[in-house]
Amino acid sequence: MKLLVAYYSRTGTTRKVAEVIAEVLKCDVEEIRDLKNRVGVLGWLSSGMDATLKRLTKIEKPVKLPELYDVTIVGTPVWNSTVSTPVRTYILEYRSRFKQVAFFCTQYSSESNALKDMEALCGMKPIATLMITRRQMETGDYIGEIEKFCAQITR
């Protein structure tokens, strides 16, 4: 089974999770790159606004095409309880090429609508989902959660 992890990360947390998933699954990774500058406090504020208003952004053209993979595993940081703007854009631009999907998100708390929103945007039920909190990152518990998520994808 050919698997692709496609993720966006503003400050590195989602990247770390994406890299561990790719290592466990031994699969390809595509970083979704936003052309908008989201650094610092101003970047944080505008990102929150963009997410709440469900705006889209300009992203770099991906190198790895989802249609060449059996499952596209899409990862996002949670912004204002929903999917981040670059991942919203990626899903809307490439969803017609997804065969099957799995989703993961990283966030401070343990509640958000991000996974549900990703499902609605894709118009497709995910074969697995994973939500990682800041606390799980700090304690290292996220590794076990990733292993369970990967096992669901490959079963």
Ligand SMILES: Cc1cc2nc3c(=O)[nH]c(=O)nc-3n(C[C@H](O)[C@H](O)[C@H](O)COP(=O)(O)O)c2cc1C
């Ligand atoms: C604009 C913005 C809005 C956020 N909104 C939420 C939120 O609603 N709920 C939450 O638990 N975390 C929220 N966070 C925290 C991020 O989801 C969390 O730090 C995430 O792991 C960051 O991932 P990254 O380092 O890959 O960018 C928000 C962060 C930003 C920048």
